[in-house]
Amino acid sequence: MPERRNIRKITGLHVGLALLLFIVAIAVIGPSVSPYEMDATSLEQRLAAPSAMHWLGTDEFGRDVLSRMLNGARSSLVMGFGATLFSVLLGVPLGLAAGYFKGYTDDIIMRVIDVMISIPPVILGLLILSFTPPSLWKTTLAVGLVYVPIMVRLTRSVTLEVCGEEYVQSARARAEYNWYILFSEILPNAWPAIIVESALRVTFAILLGAALSFLGLGVQPPASDWGLMIAEARPFIASAPWIACAPGIALCLTVMAINLIGDGLRERLDPRLNRSRA
Amino acid sequence: MLEYVIKRLCYVVATLLVMSVLIFLITQIMPGNIAHLILGDFASPADIATLEAQLGLNDPWYVQYLRWAGAMLHGDMGMSLSMNQPVSGIIWGAVGRSALLAGISIVLVAILGIWLGVYAGVRRGSKSDHAISMITYVNIAIPEFFWAIVIIMLFAGYLRILPATGYASLDEGVWNWMRHLILPVFTLVTGLIAHVSRLTRSSVIDVMNTQYIRAARARGLSEKRVIREHALRNALLPAITVLAIDIGVLMGGVVVAETIFSYPGLGRTLIYAIQHMDLPLLQASMMVVTFVYAMANLSADLLYAFLNPKIRYGRGRDA
Numbered sequence: 001m002p003e004r005r006n007i008r009k010i011t012g013l014h015v016g017l018a019l020l021l022f023i024v025a026i027a028v029i030g031p032s033v034s035p036y037e038m039d040a041t042s043l044e045q046r047l048a049a050p051s052a053m054h055w056l057g058t059d060e061f062g063r064d065v066l067s068r069m070l071n072g073a074r075s076s077l078v079m080g081f082g083a084t085l086f087s088v089l090l091g092v093p094l095g096l097a098a099g100y101f102k103g104y105t106d107d108i109i110m111r112v113i114d115v116m117i118s119i120p121p122v123i124l125g126l127l128i129l130s131f132t133p134p135s136l137w138k139t140t141l142a143v144g145l146v147y148v149p150i151m152v153r154l155t156r157s158v159t160l161e162v163c164g165e166e167y168v169q170s171a172r173a174r175a176e177y178n179w180y181i182l183f184s185e186i187l188p189n190a191w192p193a194i195i196v197e198s199a200l201r202v203t204f205a206i207l208l209g210a211a212l213s214f215l216g217l218g219v220q221p222p223a224s225d226w227g228l229m230i231a232e233a234r235p236f237i238a239s240a241p242w243i244a245c246a247p248g249i250a251l252c253l254t255v256m257a258i259n260l261i262g263d264g265l266r267e268r269l270d271p272r273l274n275r276s277r278a
Numbered sequence: 279m280l281e282y283v284i285k286r287l288c289y290v291v292a293t294l295l296v297m298s299v300l301i302f303l304i305t306q307i308m309p310g311n312i313a314h315l316i317l318g319d320f321a322s323p324a325d326i327a328t329l330e331a332q333l334g335l336n337d338p339w340y341v342q343y344l345r346w347a348g349a350m351l352h353g354d355m356g357m358s359l360s361m362n363q364p365v366s367g368i369i370w371g372a373v374g375r376s377a378l379l380a381g382i383s384i385v386l387v388a389i390l391g392i393w394l395g396v397y398a399g400v401r402r403g404s405k406s407d408h409a410i411s412m413i414t415y416v417n418i419a420i421p422e423f424f425w426a427i428v429i430i431m432l433f434a435g436y437l438r439i440l441p442a443t444g445y446a447s448l449d450e451g452v453w454n455w456m457r458h459l460i461l462p463v464f465t466l467v468t469g470l471i472a473h474v475s476r477l478t479r480s481s482v483i484d485v486m487n488t489q490y491i492r493a494a495r496a497r498g499l500s501e502k503r504v505i506r507e508h509a510l511r512n513a514l515l516p517a518i519t520v521l522a523i524d525i526g527v528l529m530g531g532v533v534v535a536e537t538i539f540s541y542p543g544l545g546r547t548l549i550y551a552i553q554h555m556d557l558p559l560l561q562a563s564m565m566v567v568t569f570v571y572a573m574a575n576l577s578a579d580l581l582y583a584f585l586n587p588k589i590r591y592g593r594g595r596d597a
Contacts, residue, residue, distance in 0.1 A: 111292075114289055115293050115296050118289065118290070118293040118572055118575055119293065119568065119571075120526055120529050120530075120567055120568060120571040121527075121529075122526075122529055122530040122533055123564055126548065126552065126564070127300065127301065127304055127564065130304075130552045130560065203419070207421050207422075208530070210423075211421060211534050214421075214423045214534065215533070215534065215549060227421070230421075230423060230427065231423075233427075234427065234538070237427055237431050237435065238431070238435045241431055244424070248420075248421070248424035248427070248428070251421050251424060252419045252420050252421070252424070253419075255418075255419040255420075255421075256415070256416070256419040259415070259418065259419060
């Protein structure tokens with residue numbers, strides 16, 4: 001059967017991308033297609049089991065679980081991608097500078113990073129969130145800050161590697177400006193490693209953000225967030241398990257989708273990166 | 279090696295110094311002042327002013343910091359505002375119970391994670407390798423707090439064989455004590471075992487493809503000896519690094535697990551202190567967590583250096 005060979009193999013990357021696209025779609029249009037208002041309460045419908053009226057049942061206030069889930073996708077994605085973006089924006093320039101200028105610049109940046117990396121991630125997050133009222137953007141920044149040192153170290157080590165290459169040497173010999181060498185010669189070659197690492201960080205950030213919301217240090221009620229939903233569902237896990245399971249499974253699927261994409265990207269972009277990641 | 283150890287120790291001291299300043303400053307500017315918290319809402323401004331003077335709250339911040347840090351170094355962590363007990367008593371009891379939880383977990387993660395990884399790695403492509411890969415792939419994606427709820431539902435809700443929450447001291451019977459530890463430990467290790475085993479697997483596969491393994495096989499050594507004497511030595515180095523990174527993840531997990539299982543450890547104390555704005559308790563528990571983490575990192579680094587000849591003979595890790 002010759003036709004069959006022409007069918008492209010579906011890889012984990014495709015599955016992950018499709019799944020993530022679906023979740024992003026939910027985050028974008030979820031609130032407008034949700035069957036009920038996210039915070040519409042109903043005293044008669046408290047803790048109702050899944051039915052035709054409420055596909056995923058209702059919670060302790062009679063709020064529709066499906067509607068809350070559709071609305072909660074947004075904050076998980078914002079936390080995951082926002083925190084990673086923040087760590088890239090702060091970490092990549094610092095790592096480039098440390099690896100390229102070497103000397104004092106490198107020493108100062110890396111000593112600060114060494115100290116930062118020895119701070120337990122939870123404490124760094126809690127420290128930021130404990131003294132001000134928590135909110136989505138603060139949690140996002142706190143989670144992002146936790147991953148800055150990793151981004152700096154990674155970018156620096158890639159920069160050190162690339163700096164030895166001939167095209168960088170020749171750019172230097174041409175007396176190009178430093179910023180030109182950094183952003184036109186080094187950065188394009190550092191991107192693959194940074195992108196692969198970022199994909200991994202997004203999943204960690206989603207999980208950490210959800211855990212902080214779960215602990216009451218992230219998204220605040222009555223807003224809807226998957227971590228927060230699980231926290232609210234905790235007292236009812238025996239009588240109404242669907243309230244906790246729906247957002248829990250949604251979180252797992254999101255993380256798995258991004259993991260699949262990350263692994264796929266790693267195979268495509270840089271086979272050398274298969275070694276252990278720090 | 280000695281130089282490396284001294285350098286590492288300096289980092290630890292620097293980290294603790296920086297963290298103590300950060301923790302002190304940030305908690306000092308938290309909403310609500312201490313005198314107000316102690317005296318309650320109905321205190322007169324004059325009483326508050328007197329107590330502020332008594333506690334030295336009007337001194338510049340560095341004087342206050344030095345007084346606080348000096349007392350900490352002497353083991354005096356002050357009085358808890360919400361529990362009216364010395365903080366040190368609360369903290370040390372909690373540290374012991376958390377150490378038990380984390381200790382059992384990290385040992386299980388190290389043994390089971392590395393064993394699973396090696397088992398799958400040397401059987402690359404087999405059915406058992408695929409099964410292990412599938413299961414670990416799902417496991418790393420499950421948030422700890424959700425997993426905890428699932429196993430509470432299963433073991434405490436439906437099967438009713440294990441307690442859902444709480445802690446029993448050893449005096450209440452060994453079995454009773456163990457029963458209360460099983461679910462929290464199960465929560466903590468599931469994701470980490472998956473993580474460690476996946477990375478061990480890939481490093482075993484990397485090593486098995488190297489020249490010297492081919493050379494060892496060509497010399498006619500049995501597969502068992504090739505793996506045990508040649509592959510494992512090199513494959514385990516990355517596994518140790520991963521374990522060190524996972525200590526940080528584990529500490530986050532401990533905070534979550536203790537909260538869910540109402541386990542009276544350091545993590546729950548920390549969350550309690552935040553929720554009740556108990557400054558002395560919060561400062562002390564944050565310092566203790568930082569200290570434990572720094573120590574764990576230090577020992578992981580030293581173990582890594584000891585096993586890695588490149589560092590043992592004085593060539594830096596990131597040169």
